Amino acid sequence: MLLTTGSVGDTLKTYRAIFRGAGLDWFFDVGSHSIGLPFSDGRIWFPWNTDDITSQAASNLQQTLLLWTALVLTGLAVAFAFRCGLFNIGGNGQYLSGAIAAVLISTELPKVVNLPGLLLIVVSILGAMLAGAALAGLAGLLKGTVGAHEVITTIMLNWIVVWVGSYLFNVGGPLQTSGGAGAVPSSADVPDKAHLHTFWGDPLLQGLHIGFFISSAALVVYSLVLNRTTLGYEVRAVGHNPEAARYGGINVPRNYFLAMAIAGLFAGLAGSLDILGWQYRVDITTIQGTNIGFIGIAVALLGRNTAVGVGLSALLFAALQTGTASRNLDPTIFAPGVGGSLAVIIQGLVVLFVGADVLILVMLGWLRRGRSRRAPA
Amino acid sequence: MAIPWGSRGLGFAAIAVGVCAALVALPPVGTRSPALPIAFGLLAIALGLTFWLVRGERRIGGYAIAAGIVGLLIGYFATRSSTTKLDTVVVWGALFAAMLRYATPLAFAAIGGLFSERSGVVNIGLEGMMLMGAFFAVWGSDVTGSWALGVLIALAAGGLTGLLHAVFSISLRSDQIVGGTAINFLALGITSYLFFKLYGSQGSPSDLSTIPDVHLSFLGHGLIGDVFGKLNLMIWVAIALVFVTWIVVFKTPIGLRIRACGEHPRAADTVGIDVYAVRYGAVILSGILAGAGGAFLSIGLGSAFTENMTAGRGFIALAALIFGGWRPFGTAAACLLFGFSSALGVNLQAYSTSISTLFTALPYLLTLVAVAGVIGRTIPPAADGIPYKKQ
Numbered sequence: 001m002l003l004t005t006g007s008v009g010d011t012l013k014t015y016r017a018i019f020r021g022a023g024l025d026w027f028f029d030v031g032s033h034s035i036g037l038p039f040s041d042g043r044i045w046f047p048w049n050t051d052d053i054t055s056q057a058a059s060n061l062q063q064t065l066l067l068w069t070a071l072v073l074t075g076l077a078v079a080f081a082f083r084c085g086l087f088n089i090g091g092n093g094q095y096l097s098g099a100i101a102a103v104l105i106s107t108e109l110p111k112v113v114n115l116p117g118l119l120l121i122v123v124s125i126l127g128a129m130l131a132g133a134a135l136a137g138l139a140g141l142l143k144g145t146v147g148a149h150e151v152i153t154t155i156m157l158n159w160i161v162v163w164v165g166s167y168l169f170n171v172g173g174p175l176q177t178s179g180g181a182g183a184v185p186s187s188a189d190v191p192d193k194a195h196l197h198t199f200w201g202d203p204l205l206q207g208l209h210i211g212f213f214i215s216s217a218a219l220v221v222y223s224l225v226l227n228r229t230t231l232g233y234e235v236r237a238v239g240h241n242p243e244a245a246r247y248g249g250i251n252v253p254r255n256y257f258l259a260m261a262i263a264g265l266f267a268g269l270a271g272s273l274d275i276l277g278w279q280y281r282v283d284i285t286t287i288q289g290t291n292i293g294f295i296g297i298a299v300a301l302l303g304r305n306t307a308v309g310v311g312l313s314a315l316l317f318a319a320l321q322t323g324t325a326s327r328n329l330d331p332t333i334f335a336p337g338v339g340g341s342l343a344v345i346i347q348g349l350v351v352l353f354v355g356a357d358v359l360i361l362v363m364l365g366w367l368r369r370g371r372s373r374r375a376p377a
Numbered sequence: 378m379a380i381p382w383g384s385r386g387l388g389f390a391a392i393a394v395g396v397c398a399a400l401v402a403l404p405p406v407g408t409r410s411p412a413l414p415i416a417f418g419l420l421a422i423a424l425g426l427t428f429w430l431v432r433g434e435r436r437i438g439g440y441a442i443a444a445g446i447v448g449l450l451i452g453y454f455a456t457r458s459s460t461t462k463l464d465t466v467v468v469w470g471a472l473f474a475a476m477l478r479y480a481t482p483l484a485f486a487a488i489g490g491l492f493s494e495r496s497g498v499v500n501i502g503l504e505g506m507m508l509m510g511a512f513f514a515v516w517g518s519d520v521t522g523s524w525a526l527g528v529l530i531a532l533a534a535g536g537l538t539g540l541l542h543a544v545f546s547i548s549l550r551s552d553q554i555v556g557g558t559a560i561n562f563l564a565l566g567i568t569s570y571l572f573f574k575l576y577g578s579q580g581s582p583s584d585l586s587t588i589p590d591v592h593l594s595f596l597g598h599g600l601i602g603d604v605f606g607k608l609n610l611m612i613w614v615a616i617a618l619v620f621v622t623w624i625v626v627f628k629t630p631i632g633l634r635i636r637a638c639g640e641h642p643r644a645a646d647t648v649g650i651d652v653y654a655v656r657y658g659a660v661i662l663s664g665i666l667a668g669a670g671g672a673f674l675s676i677g678l679g680s681a682f683t684e685n686m687t688a689g690r691g692f693i694a695l696a697a698l699i700f701g702g703w704r705p706f707g708t709a710a711a712c713l714l715f716g717f718s719s720a721l722g723v724n725l726q727a728y729s730t731s732i733s734t735l736f737t738a739l740p741y742l743l744t745l746v747a748v749a750g751v752i753g754r755t756i757p758p759a760a761d762g763i764p765y766k767k768q
Contacts, residue, residue: 155696167734173734297558352563
């Protein structure tokens, strides 16, 4: 990382720029402010100024937390499968199928029945979760029944979703709406009543929506399911040693299916929150260009597949991604366009080194050898 | 089996009948009655089913059934379509030439993957290795002014990326799939970073030296001439590579060693094969070959690098490898199939852009069906993906 940033400019300056770009300097403005209590008119003391919704720092931080909301979930999608010994590389496809399902349900369902907004949101989110679960569950099912490697099947499913999605929403596709000329081809817009409430910031400028709390809750659910339920115990047992688990009477194929399906639930949820929370439509650039599922791999690996770890590493990667996005960076420090690739390189390095436990052992070995050479005992 | 070739030969004949179901309805035959393709298709399905059930030839029988169904559908829809459109879509010479063009980058990467996986190292990083090759071919060709040196630099870049994968997956015994994923991230980041850094917003230099075509004018202007008359040099190299790979992997001691390391590394170690050395060699070679595929993409097919220009081809190559059952000719056939479906997909735009887009998903669906074991089971090398620790 130092190597790559070194050529761009002063390293410290670079970090500072990323930090600012991510909006984390918002936290430095500590003062006596107040925050409105939910479901009431009361206000209590709060150290940061939440009424500031438009300053550069605040809007950058909103961006970071928006990304965090999705990254936590795609990270959990990878982490949950990992705990069962499966490598879910299909977060992207599951995220997209969730997004597509959320758009379809929230735009088509009101044409059939007139649901109140909250119910429509709940149905859309549930539908999106099921879509993600179906896609991932298929990979788990194939792994459990015919032994097809989940990496291959999830990669294939990713691409199938990308191209079917492109077919649906690209120019001339059956679900593409007649947008203005020159605009990115996209789906119909999610009706206003199905939008998630934006509690901080301007809804039109991608403020922070209540999905943030759903993601936070998902971290707790993940931890509880994994550590406090029979299902979680079985999943972890299979992850440790499938042969031993089978010998112990655990149905391994069933757990493969369930672990993948639950992972798909998380990723599908991420897709629906992004759609109902701030994107309000699914467009062709998202379908063909998103890599949120892949960043989820880095999130899960760095977070060591624990709830706390995933939450923290999602924050790191969200800050990194937002902080290096070209529009948030000071152009005198970073050439625009370079920042994004920098974030990708860092993600790659994290995945590379986190995956190599032995590296630490090897380095410890060098240390020991070096020491024994200096002081023969 | 009593008559090994008889049974398989008949199976292949059934596949051919399935292909005929499509052919009779397409130019130059171009029958307009739907009865003929339906008859051929049903015949292929019946023959395939017979082999599956009676002879136990599940794989070939399955392919015959698939060929019958696909042939029947294509043939039927072709008879429903207008002749003028058919004539613009189905130009056999151009289609086959395009098939070879699309299949070549896949073939390089897939054959690379074959060496790596036959030696027991899963290579998800093919995509990243291709991308490195694609960028460094452009850079090398730009700096040196010669396509040959550009390709050499691309091979070196691919090989170095392969070496990185080898260090982590062989020496450090980290998870090979995680390592491969990291390679893909890194390659994407590094190539985009360098591309912006070196070429800024102007994009690739316009006067790049590119890999030349091989003109074989003596082939004339028939079908053969249209297909093979003006192919890029790298396409011929890829075709040769497939045959060489088959000889190396199955007919030489080196190939036997590679396969031994992939099937049972402990046994290989016991008889004195240096498992680490073989695996290192195979993984680096896979990087070099994937780099060649990338070089063909950037300075063979076109003359430019764009961010993430491989766009998943490394993964399709991986799919082709699995589809082809980790065998050189099977893998090449899968690459040709994927290449043909790409070529056809592009031509299908004459009907509608969205149909052509949907068609792009076909190779992935086929691979999914193949690994799902519907058409026979695909069995990887036994020790594929398992790090080996010397005792």
